Structures are given as structure tokens and as C-alpha cells.
Amino acid sequence: MCVLVQIETREALKNLPQILDVDGVDGVFIGPADLSADMGHGGNPQHPEVQAAIEDAIQQIRQAGKAPGILMANEQLAKRYLELGALFVAVGVDTTLLARGAEALAARFTHNATTTTDNNKSVY
Numbered sequence: 710m711c712v713l714v715q716i717e718t719r720e721a722l723k724n725l726p727q728i729l730d731v732d733g734v735d736g737v738f739i740g741p742a743d744l745s746a747d748m749g750h751g752g753n754p755q756h757p758e759v760q761a762a763i764e765d766a767i768q769q770i771r772q773a774g775k776a777p778g779i780l781m782a783n784e785q786l787a788k789r790y791l792e793l794g795a796l797f798v799a800v801g802v803d804t805t806l807l808a809r810g811a812e813a814l815a816a817r818f819t820h821n822a823t824t825t826t827d828n829n830k831s832v833y
Contacts, residue, residue, distance in 0.1 A: 711735045713778070717743035722762055729773035736776030736796070739766055756787065769795045 712733050716722060717740035720781065741754035741763060750756040754763075763779065769775035771794040778797040781787040782805065787798045 711776075713776075715740055718747040719744075720761075722766060725766060725769055726773075729770065731774055734775065735768070736778055737747050737753075737770045738760070739763055739777070739779040741779060741781060748775065754781075755783065760786075764793055767795055 714731075714734055715738045716725065716727060716728070721728070722744075725737070727770045728737065731813065741759065742752075743758060744762065745751060745759045748756075748762065749781040750757055750759055753759070767777045767779075767790065776796040777794060778799070779790050779795055780799040780802075781790060783802060784800070787800050790798055
């Protein structure tokens with residue numbers, strides 16, 4: 710069994726050292742969308758302040774010997790988090806994947822259909 714906790718607020722970041730000291734916690738999952746909203750940058754998890762907080766959290770989690778993870782649909786950022794030491798990255802959300810698949814299917818049968826495949830602009 711693996712126990713993961715999720716952090717999504719400035720308060721959680723402030724308490725990260727204590728969270729990492731809890732016996733039985735194997736890893737920490739960072740929620741960038743909620744974190745960016747809590748930091749005053751709602752809808753913009755790519756804001757430099759949010760990115761700095763995420764990068765610092767990944768380092769702290771790794772240094773504590775725990776597994777850092779995050780959700781990020783932006784391919785470049787997802788790869789960057791892996792390079793920084795994230796051990797797991799959720800790169801899609803079920804509703805977004807379903808919608809993009811439906812758009813792609815519709816586009817194959819219509820001339821006017823457009824698809825939204827640029828996840829680099831999506832919060833998810």
C-alpha cells in the first residue's frame with residue numbers, strides 16, 4: 710500500500726516539512742490549479758511564483774526521501790517536473806481526454822470541426 714497526501718495551498722506548503730515527517734506518508738501530490746488559485750493566480754499555474762513554489766516543494770519532498778507527484782497537462786512542464794525529480798506526473802484529466810477524442814472524431818467527419826489539441830494553454 711502507498712499513502713499519498715495532496716497539497717494545494719500556501720498553508721500546506723508552509724507545513725510541508727511537518728507533513729513529510731509523518732510516518733507512513735510515502736509521497737506528496739501537488740495540485741497546481743488549486744495552489745495557483747490560493748496564491749492569487751487563479752487559472753495560471755504557470756505563473757513564475759507558482760512555478761517557484763512547485764519546484765521548491767519537489768526538492769523538499771525528494772530530500773525527505775518521499776515521492777513527489779503533480780498533475781500537469783502542459784507537456785513541457787510535465788517533462789520539466791520529471792527532470793526536477795517528480796516521480797509521477799498525471800498528464801491528463803478524463804473529461805479533457807474524452808472531449809479531445811470526441812472533437813478529433815468529429816473533425817474526421819466534418820469540414821468545419823475544429824479541435825483543441827494545445828494542452829499547453831489548459832489548466833488541465
